[in-house]
Amino acid sequence: MTTYDAVAAQERWQAFWEQDGTFVPLDDGSRERRYVLDMFPYPSGDLHMGHAEAFVMGDVVARYWKLRGYDVMHPIGWDSFGLPAENAAIKRNAHPAEWTYKNIETQARSFKRYGLSLDWSRRLHTSDTEYYRWTQWLFLRFFERGLAYRKDSMVNWCPNDQTVLANEQVVQGHCERCGAAVTKRKLNQWYFKTTEYAQRLLDDMEQLEGHWPDRVLAMQRNWIGRSEGAYVDFDVEGHDGPVTVFTTRPDTLFGATFFVVAPESELADQICAPEQRGAFEEYLEATKRISDIERQSTERPKTGVFLGRYAINPVNDEKLPVYAADYVLADYGTGAVMAVPAHDQRDLDFARTFDVPVRMVVDTGQPDPAETGIATAGDGTYVNSGDLDGLTDKASGVTTMIDRLEAAGRGRRAITYRLRDWLLSRQRFWGAPIPIVHCPQCGDVAVPDDQLPVQLPDLRGEDLAPKGTSPLAGPAATAWREVACPSCGGPAERDTDTMDTFVDSSWYFFRYCSPGFADGPFDEADLARWMPVDQYVGGVEHATLHLMYSRFFTKVLFDMGMVTFTEPFRRLLNQGQVINEGKAMSKSLGNGVDLGEQIDRFGVDAIRLTVVFAGPPDEDIDWADMSPASSLKFLQRAYRLAAEVTSAPGTDPAGGDKDLRHITHRTIADVTQLLDDQRFNVVVARIMELVNAARKTVDTGTGTSDPAVREAAEFVTLALSTIAPYVAEEMWAALGGAPSVANASWPSADPALLVVDSVTCVVQVQGKVRAKLAVAPDISDTDLEAIALADPGVQRSLDGREVRKIIVRAPKLVSIVPA
């Protein structure tokens, strides 16, 4: 039997692609361009099953678009700064670069073996000085525009990694990296002003609608968390000036019965009456030990402390007791709320615990919240609400109240966002140093562009051990840290924090467009040709991290006039995960599947085919249900078909088996559409069907010399090359094609072969078959009826009788009952 040798084929074609530069784009303007991008890997160990899934999806798209005649860019690089390298360096008393670049080499070898159609000439590593020089350069542009700034604030602190974390890196109160419970610390940190772009991050989602998974857009929308409402000013006894609250329900102001401030806010401290100071401080200490998640939980009983003061309701001058309670957060809205227990469940829970009155001001028809303990929301008739009384919908209630507050100078329309500024400084070593010098005379001074990069000093092993401050602030880095101020020349110190690695990854896709460019982060002309990315592939876990940050960076660069578009990624695919025995693979469960070992056993093609065939690309794959052995069997079958073709290349298929030609062209049309729609698993099913159909012709029909068999085998090869590239190259060679199959062109289906010419229609008269008609498959009932009645055989058997009843079931049956 003819078989292909998977391993030999892999080595042969890898070498060919590399020498031939098969996957280096022409970039000469002769073809339309397409940019396919996979989220670049972090170099921890070798590639795993997750990479196998993510990268094969991008590769199918890239290979398909190349066959379709596009000039495709499909680059690769590494997100190579970050904590694990530093932790490994501490353990081995080495430099983080050693671990990093060794792992990169291992992964690079595996990527090549995995048959990805990558352009290696654009390779980048974010930890290379040539790269992070431009990360620093970009930081300085943000700094100049006031978009990078320092402030003191309570920050998320990971006690295990000994570093601060961005809000996005805290998952349910735990460190996204190591899982330790996150605590709070007051620190001076660097931020990017993402909040200034909140509305544009929302508005520009319009460009992504229908092209990004709905789930990701919803997550981003939620994360940005736009709320419309009003600011309302309350006077508070013993407090200078009004205290402002943010509310989404200004229309319920007459129902306010108390007032709450966040315990850790400055406000609470200012408002607290002397006799309540002791109780307040005790409560404040307790608050610090509780995570934001717990604080917002609706399950937790409400706690708080009376501050001994009253706020005055601006619409009716009522005195509202002021509490500090942890269900109000300091960093949302203004950190103070007007509490309306009848219409807000959190306020109602608090009111019932603290015995505060509940006053309904919107009658929604539901029972009184004071009795049920269930707050009511939504439209209703306003009651006990002054000039709002009698209104019946929320929209007019809100407008009327805001107009009234504005007229009285006690409030105004407001929009708030849940999104916070991006905390970007890290107290760790293995990242891009923040290019700022702190001068006692001049303050924060930017390192001049011509002095970039600010290179990391040569620290290793123990120098890097976490001590709560950056290793760059430690004794081993003194010589690096102490510099002359770029502005006055006096003694000054470098900033000792490094940037979050998400800064590195917020612009790498730009760098691919002009690798090695020495005069800036990228050449704007190159960018204009390649960007935006046509297809981005990566995990959904980046929805509110990398994908949000990259969008933010792109908008800032747009405002700087450096790019001409506002969204970096046109289309996004979130691949599913590979799990095993119904669970995520993990060391502790011992259910890990080793990609290298799978490839050794079945070959790259069979693994790639298995992953693609498993299901829709965005669904999880349970490896326990997969059979790479049957994938390999199918590939051998496909190979045998191509190897057995004996007709010469270029033979006109016109004289070939008609039925097979119909199937081939239907498959071409369908597979083209399926690839456009990214229904890759169905593509595999259709290729399998075509192989079976061609096999049947070979075995029972006109045999291996039939040109229709060649036509089918050629398309099988092309379609298969997007998924199983090595066997496809072997098949292409067997068919006499010029290497590589990746350089071949995609056929289009012949419309004439897409229509099935005719079907047979049976015509019965009084239950007896009187005629068999060849008709078009899409014939209408009316036409079919006319043709049937005109048939001479039918006419004969009717013999002049009238038709009493006629049943037409186009295109297969006509049944006539004569009178």
Ligand code: ANZ
């Ligand atoms: C009075 C009121 C009456 C409210 C009512 C709601 C319903 P979203 O939609 O999430 O923006 N709030 C404001 N600042 C807060 C803070 N720092 N911590 C906790 N809660 C805060 O929520 C806005 C609503 O959440 C605001 O509207 C306020 O309660 C509360 F029938 O004001 B509302």
Ligand code: ZN
């Ligand atoms: Zn100075």
